[in-house]
Amino acid sequence: MNCFKINPSFMVIGLFLLLLSVVAIAPAFAVTLTSDQMKQVQQLSPADREALAKQAGVDVPTVNAVTEVPQSPPELIRPIELGPSAIEESVQNRLKTLGAGTEGLSTAEGLSTAEGLSTAEELSTAEELSTAEELSTAEELSTAEELSTAEGMIKDDKSLRNSWKSLLNIKQTRSINTDLNQYGYELFAGSPSTFAAASEIPVPPEYVLGPGDELNIQYYGSKEERIQVVVDREGVIDLPSIGPLTLVGLDFQEAKALIAEKIHQQMIGVTGSVSMGRLRSMRVFVLGDVNSPGSYLVSGLSTISNALFVSGGISKKGSMRHVMLKRSGVNVAELDLYDFLLKGDSSNDIRLQPGDVVFVPPIGDVIAVAGVVTRPAIYEVKKKGSSNDVADVLALAGGKLAAADTAHAQIDRITGTGDRTLVHVNFAKAGRAAQLKNGDILIVYRVPGVESDTVSLTGHVKRPGSFGLKKGMKLSDLIASKDDLLPYAFMDYMIIQRTDPVTGTLTILRPSLGEMLNGNYKSANPELHTDDKLMVFSNAIMSKLDSVTVVGAVNHPGTFPLGKGLKVSDLILAAGGPLENAYLKKGELTRYEVIDGEKRVVNHIEVDLAQALSGEASADTVLQGHDIVMVRSISNWNVRAQVELKGEFRFPGTYTIEDGETLEQVIVRAGGLTDSAFMPAAFFTRKSIREEQEKRLQKYVDRMEKEIAQTETAITSINDPKLLAGKQKGLTAAQGVLEKVKVLKPEGRLLIDMDDSGKLKEGATLRLADQDVLYVPKRPDQVLVMGEVYNQSAMLYRKNMHRDDVLDLAGGLTSMADESRIYIVRANGYIDSGKGWNRKDDIYPGDTIVVPQKLEVFSLLDSALDWSKALMQIGIGVASMKTLGIL
Numbered sequence: 087m088n089c090f091k092i093n094p095s096f097m098v099i100g101l102f103l104l105l106l107s108v109v110a111i112a113p114a115f116a117v118t119l120t121s122d123q124m125k126q127v128q129q130l131s132p133a134d135r136e137a138l139a140k141q142a143g144v145d146v147p148t149v150n151a152v153t154e155v156p157q158s159p160p161e162l163i164r165p166i167e168l169g170p171s172a173i174e175e176s177v178q179n180r181l182k183t184l185g186a187g188t189e190g191l192s193t194a195e196g197l198s199t200a201e202g203l204s205t206a207e208e209l210s211t212a213e214e215l216s217t218a219e220e221l222s223t224a225e226e227l228s229t230a231e232e233l234s235t236a237e238g239m240i241k242d243d244k245s246l247r248n249s250w251k252s253l254l255n256i257k258q259t260r261s262i263n264t265d266l267n268q269y270g271y272e273l274f275a276g277s278p279s280t281f282a283a284a285s286e287i288p289v290p291p292e293y294v295l296g297p298g299d300e301l302n303i304q305y306y307g308s309k310e311e312r313i314q315v316v317v318d319r320e321g322v323i324d325l326p327s328i329g330p331l332t333l334v335g336l337d338f339q340e341a342k343a344l345i346a347e348k349i350h351q352q353m354i355g356v357t358g359s360v361s362m363g364r365l366r367s368m369r370v371f372v373l374g375d376v377n378s379p380g381s382y383l384v385s386g387l388s389t390i391s392n393a394l395f396v397s398g399g400i401s402k403k404g405s406m407r408h409v410m411l412k413r414s415g416v417n418v419a420e421l422d423l424y425d426f427l428l429k430g431d432s433s434n435d436i437r438l439q440p441g442d443v444v445f446v447p448p449i450g451d452v453i454a455v456a457g458v459v460t461r462p463a464i465y466e467v468k469k470k471g472s473s474n475d476v477a478d479v480l481a482l483a484g485g486k487l488a489a490a491d492t493a494h495a496q497i498d499r500i501t502g503t504g505d506r507t508l509v510h511v512n513f514a515k516a517g518r519a520a521q522l523k524n525g526d527i528l529i530v531y532r533v534p535g536v537e538s539d540t541v542s543l544t545g546h547v548k549r550p551g552s553f554g555l556k557k558g559m560k561l562s563d564l565i566a567s568k569d570d571l572l573p574y575a576f577m578d579y580m581i582i583q584r585t586d587p588v589t590g591t592l593t594i595l596r597p598s599l600g601e602m603l604n605g606n607y608k609s610a611n612p613e614l615h616t617d618d619k620l621m622v623f624s625n626a627i628m629s630k631l632d633s634v635t636v637v638g639a640v641n642h643p644g645t646f647p648l649g650k651g652l653k654v655s656d657l658i659l660a661a662g663g664p665l666e667n668a669y670l671k672k673g674e675l676t677r678y679e680v681i682d683g684e685k686r687v688v689n690h691i692e693v694d695l696a697q698a699l700s701g702e703a704s705a706d707t708v709l710q711g712h713d714i715v716m717v718r719s720i721s722n723w724n725v726r727a728q729v730e731l732k733g734e735f736r737f738p739g740t741y742t743i744e745d746g747e748t749l750e751q752v753i754v755r756a757g758g759l760t761d762s763a764f765m766p767a768a769f770f771t772r773k774s775i776r777e778e779q780e781k782r783l784q785k786y787v788d789r790m791e792k793e794i795a796q797t798e799t800a801i802t803s804i805n806d807p808k809l810l811a812g813k814q815k816g817l818t819a820a821q822g823v824l825e826k827v828k829v830l831k832p833e834g835r836l837l838i839d840m841d842d843s844g845k846l847k848e849g850a851t852l853r854l855a856d857q858d859v860l861y862v863p864k865r866p867d868q869v870l871v872m873g874e875v876y877n878q879s880a881m882l883y884r885k886n887m888h889r890d891d892v893l894d895l896a897g898g899l900t901s902m903a904d905e906s907r908i909y910i911v912r913a914n915g916y917i918d919s920g921k922g923w924n925r926k927d928d929i930y931p932g933d934t935i936v937v938p939q940k941l942e943v944f945s946l947l948d949s950a951l952d953w954s955k956a957l958m959q960i961g962i963g964v965a966s967m968k969t970l971g972i973l
Contacts, residue, residue, distance in 0.1 A: 460484025776834025
């Protein structure tokens with residue numbers, strides 16, 4: 087028997103070859119592997135499966151008869167930007183004509199008086215009635231407020247009376263929010279590409295199976311296996327070992343029962359469990375007034391609202407209350423989205439079937455609700471099944487808020503003749519039953535909100551604000567002890583501003599806080615009246631602190647408060663102490679005194695500041711209010727100045743100089759010059775010269791801008807086209823040069839002429855200043871040619887060279903060259919213009935020959951003479967002029 091035992095390895099190889107042949111011929115003959123065959127393939131190693139698939143030229147087969155497609159969760163809804171509709175614009179424009187403004191403001195918001203009062207709430211709030219009341223603590227009050235608090239209260243009271251007087255002269259309006267939108271449309275405004283149900287969503291038992299639905303069947307008992315089957319186009323599934331089953335028209339619960347019964351009958355010892363796999367997809371149509379009408383592929387569990395999401399939501403021209411579902415041309419359902427939005431009722435959001443049409447008709451009647459309600463918006467109302475009275479529409483808007491003026495609402499209505507009218511509505515009475523019509527705007531205003539029976543307390547107290555007034559209320563009810571006051575409160579008196587309610591007469595009371603608190607409220611404790619305004623001051627405000635000033639050589643000169651016993655030394659130390667250059671032997675104290683209350687005199691007192699700072703009591707004078715202490719500076723004290731020597735010096739670097747030190751002296755300190763130094767090209771710059779050149783350049787730019795503007799105006803009167811074109815060409819060139827000149831930076835160069843020993847020629851002397859720079863280069867071996875020549879370049883210097891020799895080596899002049907204005911810039915910065923009897927054409931090392939371009943001559947150039955020379959005079963170097971394009 088052992089001779090017939092089959093080696094397991096041969097079984098695997100045989101199975102592999104069998105399956106390979108089946109898979110290889112499957113594409114040609116549409117052969118489908120059975121579930122058992124697929125299971126055997128799945129048991130192969132990944133390498134064997136991959137080799138099998140590669141040999142057959144197909145994808146790697148899976149275990150199931152139907153390839154399992156991973157489920158995708160629903161796509162996130164990307165909101166669509168909904169623009170304003172014609173309905174919204176119409177309602178908003180009508181509300182604006184009513185004088186509507188920001189919601190929540192009261193009737194007196196229409197008061198816009200010259201006194202600067204804009205709302206009744208500002209008039210009724212005690213903290214805003216006077217300048218001092220706007221401040222929470224007395225330390226924040228300014229000097230002017232400290233001296234005229236009562237006057238400020240009187241002024242504000244006059245302003246209050248004038249504002250009420252203006253009620254008789256201006257048209258008043260009540261304000262509401264005009265920014266109303268159509269309700270509910272943003273909810274469905276999205277743009278997903280599909281709306282596939284997530285795999286985690288349970289399938290309801292009443293779900294009717296159809297072609298494309300997938301069932302997962304798990305066998306238990308004598309056979310342990312899990313298979314997946316798909317309902318085909320005829321509504322049939324093929325169960326292995328059982329055969330075909332017809333599930334068409336059955337819901338999920340019925341199909342589960344049928345499959346379980348067949349398994350029990352035909353497979354002994356086996357029970358089955360059935361669950362839903364991937365749901366079928368179906369095509370539906372979303373038409374009418376939606377943002378993106380069309381045909382969409384949705385899952386089998388999709389409802390009417392899902393289809394609306396897929397289509398981007400209902401447009402603002404469509405109805406939210408009459409969404410219809412058509413099936414085979416028959417209306418089978420109608421969805422009112424307000425039931426879903428306002429009540430959370432989705433009972434009418436029925437499930438779709440293949441070929442269904444979701445149709446959104448045009449919007450019906452609309453009524454707007456504006457003002458103090460929960461949801462101000464524009465609502466669509468039904469013509470049938472609803473009375474559309476004020477109570478119904480308020481319910482749509484979520485009801486009125488607590489601050490609503492229920493007795494004075496209005497309806498803005500367009501009459502049959504096309505006119506507009508306002509209808510008064512009283513919610514507390516029969517007004518709730520008033521019928522609303524298409525296009526009506528229900529306006530619910532805010533209550534006026536004017537405070538009554540209140541008093542206000544401000545100033546140097548711990549709890550400022552408004553307080554309710556009760557009968558017999560006294561000052562001690564607001565200020566019961568010193569614990570109610572901030573530290574250092576002024577106890578001599580406070581101010582109570584009182585206005586007579588009948589005549590409007592203003593009265594100022596000045597009760598003593600100290601007497602009231604120290605006498606157990608037996609005195610100075612007046613009874614308070616409606617709208618009384620109470621102000622408590624601080625000692626700092628009522629006892630103005632004098633000041634003293636220190637100027638001169640201190641770190642922080644300025645004005646400081648005068649404390650008790652403040653001395654000269656205290657003031658100098660408060661100012662950061664004296665500077666290094668301060669002259670402390672003799673300071674000056676300026677003091678102002680009033681003689682006999684008639685005239686003011688000024689005394690100047692000398693003070694030995696050094697002794698005062700050392701603690702000498704006799705020199706440390708006690709200061710008085712408005713004293714001025716001046717600390718002098720040492721006369722010959724200068725800030726440390728430094729200059730820089732660069733280039734061919736034995737010891738180049740930065741040197742600190744003394745006042746009056748000359749250039750030659752610093753060169754000697756630097757060890758003198760090297761043998762390579764070329765003094766004719768010495769380059770010296772100074773900060774003050776650079777700053778002056780920058781000013782001159784700015785003036786030059788300003789003059790150029792002015793003359794260009796004048797030229798632009800002048801050429802407008804030229805009728806000759808050829809002449810006009812020439813002028814405009816020159817003007818364009820000038821404007822281009824101007825833009826480039828604006829960005830130039832002067833070098834600050836001072837032209838010097840030095841000999842080889844480092845001394846200025848002809849006995850000249852140059853005293854150095856801070857930040858001076860001297861650069862001495864090595865002897866250059868070249869000369870430069872710039873401008874209108876055929877070869878702009880550097881050339882090797884040769885002895886006895888002349889200007890024309892160099893120009894010939896550069897290829898000669900171009901046709902655009904201006905030969906009459908050729909000049910030479912020497913290495914030391916001096917210019918030889920090449921004109922007159924003293925013309926010098928000899929060329930030396932480091933020289934630059936400049937050949938300017940011919941320019942249009944007009945008024946701008948007449949004044950500037952020559953672009954390049956004018957800029958050279960201002961201090962612009964040759965390299966910078968090259969960037970201008972004029973060289």
